[in-house]
Amino acid sequence: MQYRKKVFICLLIGFLLCGCQSNTKTSKKTTKKVEDTTTSEKEKKKENKTKKEETKSNPSLNTYEVSIKLGKTYLLVVTGNNDQNIKWGSYNNNVAVVGPEGLVISKAPGTTYITANVDGKTLTCKVIITSNKSANKNKTNTNKNSTKKQTEKQTSNATVTQDNTSQNQDEKKNQDGNSEDNKSNITNQQTDNDNSSSANKTYLAIYYHVTSTGETILVKTIDSNSLKNLITNEANKWVDENQDALAAKYGPGTFEIQEKKGIETA
Secondary structure, three states, X not given: OHHHHHHHHHHHHHHHHHXXXXXXHHHHHHHHHHHHHHHHHHXXXXXXXXXXXXXXXXXXXXXXXXXXXXXXXXXXXXXXXXOOOOEEEEOOOOOEEEOOOOEEEEOOOEEEEEEEEEOOEEEEEEEEXXXXXXXXXXXXXXXXXXXXXXXXXXXXXXXXXXXXXXXXHHHHHXXXXXXXXXXXXXXXXXXXXXXXXXXXXXXXEEEEEEOOOXXXXXXXXXXXXXXXXXXXXXXXXXXXXXXXXXXXXXXXXEEEEXXXXXXXXX
């Protein structure tokens, strides 16, 4: 009887020991699974972060300033962007407009800015529309310079001739001083008459009012000895030809043409 009890106790102790070892192994396996899951989540987060950095947006334009002749077009292109939905716009649609694909279409001579909104950023390109008149103006200026040089040369030759003539006249003046004095008096009277005529002279003055500063600038005067309508047409023509140059120099503004009396100031 005692022998059976001993055997039963031994079996019970052995069963308990096996159960403890089994629980220990199960606990170790559970801990390892938790560690593996945590490591996997960390690796996934790291991979996602790396992908975001690789696909970070850095949009840019193919150019930030361009000059286009009137009647021509130019294609602006955005690169380095993630979002393909680009919103285009123009500061001045009277000068140039832009289509949904970035195609710039010239409208009138002047300067404007084209913008592209993409990936939360605004890209800006300066667009200058030039007219065909510019080439004609350069040609006209060249002809004027050539004419001016010829005139200066002729004037120089005339001056030499006048110097020689002056020497002969000086000799003649020594012989007939009284006659020269009379001529001088006549010349002075003519000069006084010319000054009086200038004081009553009528001319057109063209003023340019700068919008940003409020400044008023006298930019041109035109002699109005001929018919008034012809002079007004000439003034309007001058304004059309020079408005772009004045806008580029002083900024946007308006013109005013006034009729003046007296000596021209510009």
